[in-house]
Amino acid sequence: MKKLICLILSAALIIALSVAGAGAAEETNVAFEKEVIGEIEGEGTLELTLGFWALEYLTDGMVPAFPSDDQDRLGWYCAAPGRDVDITVTIDLDGEFDCSRIYLFPQKFLDGANFPSSYTVEVSEDLENWTVVGQESGLDGVRSEPQTYGFESTKISFVKVHVTQLSTTRDASNYFAGLGEIEVYGVEHVDQQPGTDPNPGTDPNPGTDPNPGTDPNPGTDPNPGTDPNPGTDPNPGTDPDPVVEPQPTTGDNSVLFAAVAVLAIAASFVFLRKRETR
Ligand SMILES: [Ca+2]
Numbered sequence: 001m002k003k004l005i006c007l008i009l010s011a012a013l014i015i016a017l018s019v020a021g022a023g024a025a026e027e028t029n030v031a032f033e034k035e036v037i038g039e040i041e042g043e044g045t046l047e048l049t050l051g052f053w054a055l056e057y058l059t060d061g062m063v064p065a066f067p068s069d070d071q072d073r074l075g076w077y078c079a080a081p082g083r084d085v086d087i088t089v090t091i092d093l094d095g096e097f098d099c100s101r102i103y104l105f106p107q108k109f110l111d112g113a114n115f116p117s118s119y120t121v122e123v124s125e126d127l128e129n130w131t132v133v134g135q136e137s138g139l140d141g142v143r144s145e146p147q148t149y150g151f152e153s154t155k156i157s158f159v160k161v162h163v164t165q166l167s168t169t170r171d172a173s174n175y176f177a178g179l180g181e182i183e184v185y186g187v188e189h190v191d192q193q194p195g196t197d198p199n200p201g202t203d204p205n206p207g208t209d210p211n212p213g214t215d216p217n218p219g220t221d222p223n224p225g226t227d228p229n230p231g232t233d234p235n236p237g238t239d240p241d242p243v244v245e246p247q248p249t250t251g252d253n254s255v256l257f258a259a260v261a262v263l264a265i266a267a268s269f270v271f272l273r274k275r276e277t278r
Pocket of ligand 1: 063
């Protein structure tokens with residue numbers, strides 16, 4: 001018997017865990033193949049091309065090696081005569097998503113030595129109000145792994161990387177910075193179901209009837225009647241054993257009596273069934 005109970009409890013636990021797991025949507029890279037908008041304030045080149053780079057390569061799902069057959073999609077690359085810049089790349093997620101992680105991948109070109117030195121990573125629902133979810137200042141050197149930024153799941157539609165300082169990589173005219181890919185992980189946002197009102201409230205002024213009314217003519221019996229022959233007991237006698245006047249029953253006693261009667265009937269029914277089964 002104990003084995004059977006354990007088996008049933010184990011099966012219930014497995015089913016419960018399976019249902020819970022099935023309900024959780026898996027996070028995916030919701031930035032994949034989404035539009036990237038770039039802006040630059042001041043001197044510089046927002047989007048170097050030269051057959052290797054473009055803004056759209058930030059969300060193409062590739063971080064190709066250099067050299068390789070895919071080296072014509074290395075990522076995004078920008079340049080300016082000074083390291084301090086005001087450059088943004090913004091991904092339009094084309095929808096509302098609950099997101100919690102962002103990855104900035106270095107390019108394989110120059111082994112990632114062109115990773116921007118100072119920047120913020122920001123998220124927004126409306127392109128106006130931004131929340132900073134990641135920030136770096138003064139990064140230098142080769143980067144081979146993506147920079148990861150985790151944050152509390154937030155409903156967003158846009159992700160922005162605001163570069164304020166380029167890398168130390170330079171030529172005779174410019175400093176440079178670039179990224180191989182930006183990934184944003186989340187699930188599509190679903191509005192809460194209307195469900196039940198968590199605060200149904202109470203009526204602050206339930207009101208009273210200002211004129212409850214009275215019956216202006218309650219009526220009287222015009223002919224209450226009299227017994228024409230009330231009769232008399234020819235032999236009133238005496239009661240040798242006067243019965244105690246029973247107390248009037250109350251409503252509670254009626255319920256108790258009814259309950260006892262029902263129990264008695266039920267017990268009789270069970271008893272009869274047992275006898276039949278024998
Ligand atoms: Ca890419």
